[in-house]
Amino acid sequence: MDSQPESDLKHQIFEQFARICKALGSAWRFELLELLAQGEHTVEALARETGMSFANTSQHLKNLRSARLVDASRRRTEMHYRLADETVFQLLQAIQDIAEARLAEVDRIIARLNED
Numbered sequence: 001m002d003s004q005p006e007s008d009l010k011h012q013i014f015e016q017f018a019r020i021c022k023a024l025g026s027a028w029r030f031e032l033l034e035l036l037a038q039g040e041h042t043v044e045a046l047a048r049e050t051g052m053s054f055a056n057t058s059q060h061l062k063n064l065r066s067a068r069l070v071d072a073s074r075r076r077t078e079m080h081y082r083l084a085d086e087t088v089f090q091l092l093q094a095i096q097d098i099a100e101a102r103l104a105e106v107d108r109i110i111a112r113l114n115e116d
Contacts, residue, residue, distance in 0.1 A: 023067030024095070028052060029060050032081075036070060037089050040082040 023029065031050055035041055041049075047057040061081055064070045069088050072081050083089055099106050 020067050020069070023063055023069055026060065026063075028056070029064055030092075030095075032057070032060055032064065033069065033083065033088065033092055036081055036083050037092060040080050042078045042080055044078070046081070 028050065032046055035046055035049055043054060043057055043061065046052075046061070047054045050057065052060070061070060061072070061079075065072060065081075069084055070081050071084050072079050074080075100110075
């Protein structure tokens with residue numbers, strides 16, 4: 001029988017929740033997830049589409065993979081990345097919905113995007 005107090009166990013659960021939040025704590029990683037929501041991509045394609053270096057893209061993907069938000073498979077010499085599952089897409093949508101509802105800056109930026 002485990003002798004850890006319930007409060008310690010709850011804290012361990014919250015640590016795991018924070019692990020996901022930490023992985024999401026970068027605009028670059030959000031952009032990568034948005035691209036992956038459109039379909040599977042190689043590291044090279046993601047680097048090209050985001051304008052990041054290959055090394056930076058790989059590092060961000062490693063972080064997302066560590067939090068199990070993305071999956072990867074090797075095909076020949078290339079790594080192919082995709083969202084881990086539908087719940088990751090739903091999480092991205094929920095964050096977008098909250099940001100649009102709560103942050104006026106989002107509306108202003110979207111308006112500027114639509115001007116172009």
